[in-house]
Amino acid sequence: MATIHDVAHLAGVSKSLVSRYLNDQKGVSPESTLKIIAAIKELNYRPNGIARSLVLQKTHTIGIVVDDLCATFIFRLIEGLERGAEDFDVDEKYNIIFCNSNGDVQRKQRHLNFLMNGRVDGIVLYGSLVYDDTMIQQLVHSNFPLMLIENDIEGTDVNKVVIDNIGGAFMATEHLINLGHRRIAHIGGNMNLKITLDRMNGYVRALQRYNVPVDQSLIIFPDFSDVDEWKKRDEFMSQNLYFDRGYVEMKKLIEKNQVPEAIFFATDLSAFGAIKAMNEVGLRVPEDVSVIGFDDEFRAAGSFNCKPVTTMMQPLKQAGYVGIQKLVYSLGHPHAAKERILLNTELVVRESTCANKRLASAEQDTRV
Amino acid sequence: MATIHDVAHLAGVSKSLVSRYLNDQKGVSPESTLKIIAAIKELNYRPNGIARSLVLQKTHTIGIVVDDLCATFIFRLIEGLERGAEDFDVDEKYNIIFCNSNGDVQRKQRHLNFLMNGRVDGIVLYGSLVYDDTMIQQLVHSNFPLMLIENDIEGTDVNKVVIDNIGGAFMATEHLINLGHRRIAHIGGNMNLKITLDRMNGYVRALQRYNVPVDQSLIIFPDFSDVDEWKKRDEFMSQNLYFDRGYVEMKKLIEKNQVPEAIFFATDLSAFGAIKAMNEVGLRVPEDVSVIGFDDEFRAAGSFNCKPVTTMMQPLKQAGYVGIQKLVYSLGHPHAAKERILLNTELVVRESTCANKRLASAEQDTRV
DNA sequence: GTGCGACGTCATGGATGGTTGCCATGGACG
DNA sequence: CGTCCATGGCAACCATCCATGACGTCGCAC
Numbered sequence: 154m155a156t157i158h159d160v161a162h163l164a165g166v167s168k169s170l171v172s173r174y175l176n177d178q179k180g181v182s183p184e185s186t187l188k189i190i191a192a193i194k195e196l197n198y199r200p201n202g203i204a205r206s207l208v209l210q211k212t213h214t215i216g217i218v219v220d221d222l223c224a225t226f227i228f229r230l231i232e233g234l235e236r237g238a239e240d241f242d243v244d245e246k247y248n249i250i251f252c253n254s255n256g257d258v259q260r261k262q263r264h265l266n267f268l269m270n271g272r273v274d275g276i277v278l279y280g281s282l283v284y285d286d287t288m289i290q291q292l293v294h295s296n297f298p299l300m301l302i303e304n305d306i307e308g309t310d311v312n313k314v315v316i317d318n319i320g321g322a323f324m325a326t327e328h329l330i331n332l333g334h335r336r337i338a339h340i341g342g343n344m345n346l347k348i349t350l351d352r353m354n355g356y357v358r359a360l361q362r363y364n365v366p367v368d369q370s371l372i373i374f375p376d377f378s379d380v381d382e383w384k385k386r387d388e389f390m391s392q393n394l395y396f397d398r399g400y401v402e403m404k405k406l407i408e409k410n411q412v413p414e415a416i417f418f419a420t421d422l423s424a425f426g427a428i429k430a431m432n433e434v435g436l437r438v439p440e441d442v443s444v445i446g447f448d449d450e451f452r453a454a455g456s457f458n459c460k461p462v463t464t465m466m467q468p469l470k471q472a473g474y475v476g477i478q479k480l481v482y483s484l485g486h487p488h489a490a491k492e493r494i495l496l497n498t499e500l501v502v503r504e505s506t507c508a509n510k511r512l513a514s515a516e517q518d519t520r521v
Numbered sequence: 522m523a524t525i526h527d528v529a530h531l532a533g534v535s536k537s538l539v540s541r542y543l544n545d546q547k548g549v550s551p552e553s554t555l556k557i558i559a560a561i562k563e564l565n566y567r568p569n570g571i572a573r574s575l576v577l578q579k580t581h582t583i584g585i586v587v588d589d590l591c592a593t594f595i596f597r598l599i600e601g602l603e604r605g606a607e608d609f610d611v612d613e614k615y616n617i618i619f620c621n622s623n624g625d626v627q628r629k630q631r632h633l634n635f636l637m638n639g640r641v642d643g644i645v646l647y648g649s650l651v652y653d654d655t656m657i658q659q660l661v662h663s664n665f666p667l668m669l670i671e672n673d674i675e676g677t678d679v680n681k682v683v684i685d686n687i688g689g690a691f692m693a694t695e696h697l698i699n700l701g702h703r704r705i706a707h708i709g710g711n712m713n714l715k716i717t718l719d720r721m722n723g724y725v726r727a728l729q730r731y732n733v734p735v736d737q738s739l740i741i742f743p744d745f746s747d748v749d750e751w752k753k754r755d756e757f758m759s760q761n762l763y764f765d766r767g768y769v770e771m772k773k774l775i776e777k778n779q780v781p782e783a784i785f786f787a788t789d790l791s792a793f794g795a796i797k798a799m800n801e802v803g804l805r806v807p808e809d810v811s812v813i814g815f816d817d818e819f820r821a822a823g824s825f826n827c828k829p830v831t832t833m834m835q836p837l838k839q840a841g842y843v844g845i846q847k848l849v850y851s852l853g854h855p856h857a858a859k860e861r862i863l864l865n866t867e868l869v870v871r872e873s874t875c876a877n878k879r880l881a882s883a884e885q886d887t888r889v
Numbered sequence: 890g891t892g893c894g895a896c897g898t899c900a901t902g903g904a905t906g907g908t909t910g911c912c913a914t915g916g917a918c919g
Numbered sequence: 920c921g922t923c924c925a926t927g928g929c930a931a932c933c934a935t936c937c938a939t940g941a942c943g944t945c946g947c948a949c
Contacts (some may be wrong), residue, residue, distance in 0.1 A: 156906055167928045172908055180926055201639030203575050204906035208933045212571070214635075222599060222619070228591035231621060235628075239699070248635045251590070253599060260603075267582075267616045270570030271934090295565070395527040534902045540936055548898060572934030576905045639906090741948055 154195035164192035175200060189301035195490075206271070214248040215477060216273040218264055220280040221391050222253035226448055226469060229368045230279060230302070240474075241481050247274075249477075256380075256391075262288060269297050275480045277473075279303060281347045290302025300480040302472050312483065314476040314494045318348045321465040321498030322355025323362075325417050325445045328463070328500055333512030334415035334443060338371040340402050340427065342395065342419040345377070352419045352447060365470065371413060375402050392422050399423030403430035413440060414509055421464050428460060428505070438453075439507040449501060457497035468496045523564035524668050532560035543568055550628030574639070582616040584636040586629065588648040590621035591757050594816055594837060598670070601841025607695050608842075609849050615642075617845075624748075628657060637665050643848045645841075647671060649715045656782075663769060670717065670840050673861075676877040680851065682844040682862045686716045689833040690723025691730075693785050693813045694832070696868055698731045701880030702783035706739040708795065710763065710787035713745070720787045720815060739781060741776060743791075762789050762849060767791030771798035780810060782877055789814035789832050796828060796873070805873040817869060829871035836864045 154219055157175075163170040166185055174181045174189045181189075183298050193200070217234060219227065231251075235356035238247040243420045252268065254261035265288070275298035278289070286306065292299060293309045301313035329337050339356045342349040353372065360367050375398035383394050399418060406412050407430065418424040424446035426447050438460060475494055483489045525543075529536040534553055542549045542557045549557075559568070574580045585602060586596060599619075606615040622629035633656070636644055643666035646657070654674065659676045669681035694856060697705050707724045710717040721740065728735050743766035751762055765855065767786065774780050775798065786792040796806050806812050808826060817834035843862055851857045886889035 157908095158906075168907080169909075169929080170927055173927085176908080178909095182926060185927080199638060201575075201906050202635070202640055203571055203580070204639070204933090205908080206933095207569075207571050207575055207935090209907080210933070216618075222590070223592065223593075225591075227738075232623075235621070237625070246631070248632070249620070250584075251621065252617070253603070253619065255600070255603065263614070264616070266567075269572070270567060271572070325623055330886060443919050465577035525936095526934075536935080537901080537937075541899090544936080550898060554897080569934050572905090575907090576903095576936045578905075653935080691930080727899060793943095 154201075155198040156189060157198075157200065158187065159196055160192045160198050163196060164188040164333075170488075188251075197237060206399050212248075212274050213245065214250060214273045215275050215277060215480065216264075216268040217240060217249060217251045217253060217277045217279065218261065218268070219251065220254050220256050220261070222251060222255075223391070225392060225450055226467065227279075229467075229469040230473040232275065233470035233475075234477050235473075237474035237477040238481065241478050247481060258285065258288070261285075265292060269295070274298060274484055275300065277302060277476060281305070298480060298484055300476045302476050305347070311448070312476075312479055312491050313495075314472045314479075314496060316467055316472060317495055317497050318351035319355040319358070319465075321447065322352040322417070322419075323359045324355075324498070324500050325447065325465050326356045326359035327363070328502070328506065329415040329417060329443055329445060330359065330365060332415070332506060333442060333509030335365055335415040335509075336371070336415070337365070338373065338406070338413040338416045340399060340418050341372070341374045342421055342423070343377040343380070344374055349374075349419055356417055360439035370411070373402050373406075375399075395420050396426040396429075399426030400430045401426075403427035407431075407434055412436065415443035415445070415506070418444065418446045421450035421462060423447045424462055424464075424505070425450075428462075439505050440510075443506040443509075445506055447498075460505055461508040463503045464501050465498040466496055466501050472496055522569075523566040525566075525568065526555065526719035527564055528566050529561045531564060531735040532556040554588075563631050568659075578618075580640060580642050581613065582618060583848065584632075584641040584642045585617060585619045585642050585647065586622060586632055586636070587619065587647045588622050588624050588629070588807040590619060591759070593760060594818055594835065595647075597835075601843075602645065602845050603839035603841075605842035605845040606849065609846050615845075615849060626653065626656070629653075633660060637663070641854055642666060643668065645670060645844060645848060649673070661848060666848060667748040667854055668844045670844050673715070678859050680844075680847055680859050680861075682847075682864065684835055684837075684840060684841045685863055685865050686719035687723040687726070689815065689835075690720040690725045690785070690787075692723075692866070692868050693833050694724045695731070695816065696870070696874065697783040697785060697811060697813060698727065698733060700783070700811060700874060701877030702732055702878075704736075704739070704781040704783070705733070706741065706774070706784045708767060708784060708786050708791055709740070709742045710791070711745040711748070712742055717787055718736075724785055738779070741774075743767075763788050763790035763792040764797075768798045769794075771795035775802055775804070777800075778834040780804065781814070781876040783811035783874070786812065786814045789816045789818035789830060792830055792832075792873070793818075796830075807873050811874040811877075813874055815866075828873060831871045832869050835866055836868050840864055851883030 156169045161171045164171065165188060170185060171182060171189055174186060215238065221227070235249055238249055241247065250273070252264035254264060263274070277300045279302045281304035288305050289304065293306070298356065299311055301311060303316055304313060305315040326337060337360070339353060341353050343483060344350065357367055380394070399422065403426065416427065418427065424444050428444060431438060436442055439510060446462050446464040448454045449464045460484050479492060479494070525536045529539045532539065533556060538549060538553060539557055542554060583606065589595070596810055603617055606617055609615065618641070620632035622632060623798050633644070647670045651673035657672065657674050657692045658677065659677045667679055669679060671684055672681060673683040694705060707721060709721050712718065740762070748762070767790065771794065784795065786795065792812050796812060799806060799810060804810055812830060814830050814832040817832045847860060847862070
């Protein structure tokens, strides 16, 4: 591989002059320019970014660490991140590189070390596993430029974009209550995720707010203890797992003859699974059971022959966009105050929720 | 940020001794070791990977460039790549970083330049757009360590893993022919992808091989000229596009009253869309129309309330695994011969194909 | 007892491929 | 003749690795 030294030698100038040419600095005569161009071409020279980063103490790169790059709604985050980076600096765009930990803590730590060893100027971390906390704390204390997305770790001064899961779950439950439902179940997600707890929290708060008694038997957390086993399968996708858990828990409710009037699911995927279980025994959605999900999985919109599902949309694209812009900004302004940016979810009403039968017939009564 | 120099200074030794300690080399006395450890801890020192890479001329990193990181079957590739890298070198695992071009050629070029400027030891490139050819050719000629996956560029000496799309399409069509179908349509994908042409090719060859006349009106290529417009949409996913195209083309066939006995789709997603269109008018799959797809989209297996679809499985995980292992191997053996590794697809029979009605009734006749 | 080589430990300094501040040169111009 | 500016070279620097050799100790053979 040719170096700047080779180019300078061939062109008959000093390497500092070649460097100036490469960086569009003035003070390079037309003749020198021509000679340098010819030399570069002949040697097929390309500047070594590593050496450049070393001396400039700047990589112009942001690393993204994600637990599950294959989660289907991640595409929104990715798109937001890339657009955000491109819009921030039109002249010299930041490079974005992804690392996928696949939920493996060791792999995640390895990726973080790798990136922090000078590979990138800043890191965006998406997701929040409960057992990650120590690692994240260390990360924060290392003072490395950081942006947490969907990880509302407490008691630390750090940039983060958080999505109001409690509020979203509140709104979802409120929506069901407003439709006249009272026996409302909640089928949660993996309890190792903080968002899972938040969503349950919002559910409970909504019930309390509207004086609906909280029935512990209607708060269901599927067993995720066999996750590691699932991961060893040849074709693991977390989505299949969530789908399966929704299906299994719904079957249980059916067998125990405890089907509620409405269900708030912590993830759309579990809702899909549950709908499948209900279809199998002739339960109709939403006529018999109203169903609301969370995430706005793109399938929720009704593609692929699934029933369009009412859900809470997460503004993940916006989160990526805002997050990376704030991060890049803070690279240029090291003393800028850290921020906690809160984004709200949005209720998307589709076809899986409707007014409660009791309410509907009561209304009819009054009309007649 | 503390440097090795600071550590050496604080520990009262030379920086080369610190370096020896860091690299587990012998020749560091116990006392020195203790002093160095203390200094590292006190300064919160972490070695600078950039400087390290510069002097070692080695980054221990592989870059992956993908056109569409969000395509749903990519997860197989990712898993294959990571497992392959981890299995190859257990002691010091290669780092893997992803770059997502999102089908944007400029972005792709930018990513490639970035990676080739010394950021990584080798590059894995997945996918093959027709208009990429010049770029890939240049890349190959640059002699940078490279592994192409699903890009069977011709006339070049380069490592690649290719999947036998022609053979797969042949088998898919053969499957339909064996079921007694004669009027078999083909609905293709985006003609900017080479695999699209290969799949059509295999379809035609199978028809010819079994003396089924090729009917040009049954070879349908949806219009993808508005892709760029779709991409500008807020929530673009290529999968929605393919679904839509299958739906639209199927509607056309229905309206023109030209519904065939069987259809071979270049992608499962288009098959899903077409099935939706058929459902809407009461056409049954497979009783009225047999449908076979390609890719083995994980939804094809019947999750999410879709009908389980017969399809050709792409061994993408294997492709990633084999590909990165060969690449890493060739980094250690610069003169190893380049290879073209061919992987075969596999027919997965599910519920969207069945014997032709004619055939079925004929069989019954003979039985009676 | 002495000379010599082996060995453990460590510092020095050059190398990796760039960038940049400073200074030298030389021609134009007032 | 003094000043200014365009041009371009020198050398230090970024953080690390490593080849070389210095230095002292020790064992062994003569």
